[in-house]
Amino acid sequence: MSHEFSLTSIPDLNGRYDIYGAIHKGLRKAGCDLLGRLATADFHNAEEAVFLIGDLRNYLMLAASHVSHEDDHIHVALAAKGVSTVTLDEQHDDHRTAFRELEELIVAWEKAWPLHKAACGRKLYLAFAAYIADDFAHMHEEETVTGPLLWRNFTDNEILGIEMDIIASLPPEKSMAFMRIMIPAINPAERAALLGAMKKDAPPEIFQAVIDFAVRPGLSAIDFAQLADALKLVA
Ligand SMILES: [Fe+2]
Structure with missing residues (x-):
């Protein structure tokens, strides 16, 4: 995949480049959607819950990957300017502990006898709720404190x-x-900006694959039509 286009950033309301905005909206929405599904899941019904568990593992994999991207790229860049990232680093370590504990709870549900599956599912639901509560507070700090620090230093x-x-470090x-997770979570103007940049810079077949597999499935017919209009997509 070409990497000559913007994947996550869109200018924020101050007109400065916002490295956190779109991906954090994506993580928040996907996390809330999963929390709702965990709340209503019938954990006795392994066949049904297995799809939810698959989506949960995918979310945790993306969240873990996102944390390492911030460590390896944003925190390193700030440290090179002499800006401390100790608090954020500690919060990321707490996230990694939460990822391990959530995986243990998932495995416990998978291995549980039918009689115990509901109790294991409830534990997983509570632990995930606590994790995203921490993550929401952490992302708030990144967007209100770290974002302005980036603007001051870069x-x-x-x-x-x-x-x-x-x-460039991401496999396709x-x-x-x-x-x-990002496209359904951002507003119409943000979608048009992000995908407009991609349409301009990415090879057409890559852009089409993104539309077919990452954009259209996550949007309502009305939202997709509005985006297609903004991007002047040929039907
Ligand atoms: Fe972070």
């Missing part, structure tokens, strides 16, 4: 460069998986 082009390094299937 030009928009330098922030874009950090993002391009992150994108992971880029697609991030797009699948």
Whole structure:
């Protein structure tokens, strides 16, 4: 996949380059959707719950990957400017502990006898709720404290460069998986900006694959029609 397009960033309301905005919206929405499904799941029904567990594992994989991208690219860049990221690093370590504990709870549900599956499912639901509560507070700090620190220490082009390094490190299937959670979570103008940049810069077959596999399945017919109109897509 070409990496010469913006995957996650869109200008924020101040006109500065916002490295966190789209991906954090994606993680918040996907996390809330999963929490709702965990709340209503029939954990006795293994056949039904197995799809939910698959989606949960996919979400946790993306969340873990996102945390390492921030460590390896954003925190390293801030440290090079002498800006401390100790608090964020500790929060990321707490996230990694939560990922391990959530996986243990998933395995416990998988191995549980039928009589115990509902209780294991409830434990998983509570642990996931606590995890996303922590993550929401953490992402809030990144967007209200770390984002302005980035703007103070880097030009928009330098922030874009950090993002391009992150994108270049992603295998295509992971880029697609991030797009699948981001596109339904951002507003129409943000979708048009993000995908408009991609339409301009990416090879047409890559852009079409993103539309077919990461964009259209996650949008309502009305939202997709509005986007197609903005991007002047040929039907
Ligand atoms: Fe983070």
